[in-house]
Amino acid sequence: MTEMPTTMSATSASAAANTSSALLRLTNIESAYGPVKAIRGVSLEVKKGQIVTLLGSNGAGKTTLLKTISGIMDPVRGTVEFAKQDITGLEASDLVKKGLSHVPEGREVFPMLTVYENLMMGAYTRNDRDAIARDLEQSYRYFPILKERENQAAGLLSGGQQQMLAIARALLADPQMILMDEPSLGLSPKLTKEIFQIIRMINQDSGRSILLVEQNASIALQTADFGYIMENGRIVMQDTCERLMQKDDIQEFYLGMKQEGVRAERRWKKKKTWR
């Protein structure tokens, strides 16, 4: 009889510790485009200061999940909690105010506005001028090319520079957490490496958490602390990146280490169970 309360309190203490350390928590999220269900019950969490990566093939639902978190889409079911608040169904602009920024797939900078004007769009929910000026300088330190091009139209920037602008614009909201959708898309390996170095710095300098969607599994697993693998709208595997990199399935299908090309991909598509 005396052991019972002790056991229970230990369990609830650890549950409380988990709750307090998760900055973002999704519970059984389902999202759909009309009748088409794209997310089929996803639960995941990102702790404060962590980089978490979300990997998966084309159409797995990664972008849809990020849109559901950032308030662009409402989930059909499930809850999104951020900084211990239920934020399910809130407007994107309210979430930016709460410290959640989204760097969308394909950058989506405003091509007719200057680089500076694009950056200021990132700060539109703020009125703390001194802090905005400080964050602008910090963004220019990360991406000096943006300072050089500050008065040029964003549409004239290269793809890599537009990606830098999209990340810097998210930083101008002074977020606690940044959702990044395929920052390496269309970039050269060299530029990808540079962008990922800066992503790491952004995380380390100010402890901002990052949820990183990437097609380049190798660089994502080397950058992040924890990873989720998504297929057909579901999480099929989750672990520390260190352990994920050791798994046969990951090496074969995401890191291309077995060099089986098309045959491997076909087998993976038929595969039902994950080790």
Ligand SMILES: Nc1ncnc2c1ncn2[C@@H]1O[C@H](COP(=O)(O)OP(=O)(O)OP(=O)(O)O)[C@@H](O)[C@H]1O
């Ligand atoms: N606007 C839309 N209307 C209808 N269906 C959509 C829409 N956007 C995505 N889908 C479908 O939802 C599913 C998930 O798409 P999503 O874009 O989230 O995948 P993804 O993992 O981001 O893929 P990718 O790696 O190609 O970016 C896919 O089956 C896709 O066809």
Ligand SMILES: [Mg+2]
């Ligand atoms: Mg996508």
